[in-house]
Amino acid sequence: SPSTTASPTTPRLTPRRADDDPRLGELFAKGLNGPDGTPLNIFGTLAHHPDLLRRWLVFATHTLSKNTLSERDRELLILRTGWNCRSRYEFGQHVVIGMRCGITADEIEQVKMGPRGGWSDHERLLMVAADELHQQSMLSDITWAALTDHYSTEQVLDLVATVGNYHLVAMLLNSTGVALDDGVPRHL
Known part of the structure; x- marks a missing residue:
């Protein structure tokens, strides 16, 4: 039967960095970085699918900082x-x-x-x-x-x-x- 653990015990995807893919440099330049200048792990992980990340960011930006x-x-x-x-x-x-x-x-x-x-x-x-x-x-x-x-x-x-x-x-x-x-x- 499937495990009831909420999350894997280790990351399943290594977060990507801007130099991994030319499409990522532009995305990460939009302020997706933490205090140390590297992308937050959520963004580095979602960067495995740059098109998904780019499109999701529009909606996520609304819900986080543009909503009423x-x-x-x-x-x-x-x-x-x-x-x-x-x-x-x-x-x-x-x-x-x-x-x-x-x-x-x-x-x-x-x-x-x-x-x-x-x-x-x-x-x-x-x-x-x-x-x-x-x-x-x-x-x-x-x-x-x-x-x-x-x-x-x-x-x-x-x-x-x-x-x-x-x-x-x-x-x-x-x-x-x-x-x-x-x-x-x-x-x-």
Whole structure:
């Protein structure tokens, strides 16, 4: 029977570098590098398929930095999705990003509890939405109504797109066994 381990024990693909393929230099020049100047492991791994990486980056850029949600709401959704998907890389990276957006260490721990954590009403709703999308691939009528009472239609669509994107990302990360980047703490 298949293993229940969430991720391979070692990376299945060695991250690529810009000089591995002429198409990668242009992609990596777009700011896909970590503090040491080398591409983050997610991008180096996805660079095994440069066309996929290039096309996915358009959508990923929207969900990470161009959507209509606040940074805090976006990061809470991504963290819960990373936790639900047991994605070490996704959760670890977004602990770092989330803390830059004002999410505290205590709130990171609350994310692991989902809606049961000590959230405000609207933050609890974010946890419920992330859980419903993870479990059912849709929002219930009750959750949709509550979200549209608090958020615009664009924001609700961005919420669904953000959770969906990071669910996809978790599948890619977990399947390829992407290693944590240097300096990213292990939380899973």
